[in-house]
Amino acid sequence: DEHGNLVAANPNGTGDVYTHVQGSKPSNTPYISTTDTTLTDTPKNYGNNQVQVDARELQRDINSGTVLQDIRILTPQQVQAELQAKVDLAQAAYNKNPSEKNLDALKNANRVFGYAVRDGECLIKGCVPELYLQWPNGIAPIPIK
Numbered sequence: 001d002e003h004g005n006l007v008a009a010n011p012n013g014t015g016d017v018y019t020h021v022q023g024s025k026p027s028n029t030p031y032i033s034t035t036d037t038t039l040t041d042t043p044k045n046y047g048n049n050q051v052q053v054d055a056r057e058l059q060r061d062i063n064s065g066t067v068l069q070d071i072r073i074l075t076p077q078q079v080q081a082e083l084q085a086k087v088d089l090a091q092a093a094y095n096k097n098p099s100e101k102n103l104d105a106l107k108n109a110n111r112v113f114g115y116a117v118r119d120g121e122c123l124i125k126g127c128v129p130e131l132y133l134q135w136p137n138g139i140a141p142i143p144i145k
Contacts, residue, residue, distance in 0.1 A: 004130035006051060008032050011126050017074065017082045021121060022112045031123040036076050039120035052134040055122065072125040079121050083113040 001007050008030050015029040034053055035043045061067045074082075090109040094102040115121070 001127075004133070006032060006053070006128040006130075006133055008124075008126060017079055017123065018086050018109075018112060020123065021079070021083065021116050022108070030125050031074075032125075032128060033119075034122045034124060036120040036122045039076055040118060043119040044115075050136060052136075053124070053128050054132045054134070055124070058124075058128065058132045067129065069129070070126055071128070074123040074125070076116070076120050076122050079116050079123055080113065083109070083116050087113050 009026055010028055011030055013028040013030040015025055015031070017031070019025055020029045020031045020033070033046070034055070037043075055073055058067065058071070059073050062071055062073070087106070087109040090102070090106040094106045
């Protein structure tokens, strides 16, 4: 944004973790996708701009109340647990009624879960204040208006 913060497509959006990772309704997502590079060597590259987020320091400041904005960090474990719950629901629905529709839902849930694992997906809800960002060349790109 104009202050150098990294902001979700829609900080007040109602999209959930599943639809965010799936990539549906991107204009309604309150999340910013990040990759935990300690968990993956092969994340998909989703664009040309890369920035490093000091998530550890951001989480400390969220916990201490230093960050006053409504920001939440979902670890890869939390993201994967939420997506695994979707897989489990889809599996139960398919087991109860092995229809083509339920099979497709199960395949989709497994695919979305796989995306999160592949990318070491860590989500940040809301925004990342400029203080916690480090751009590779030291300069943030000019915000698009």
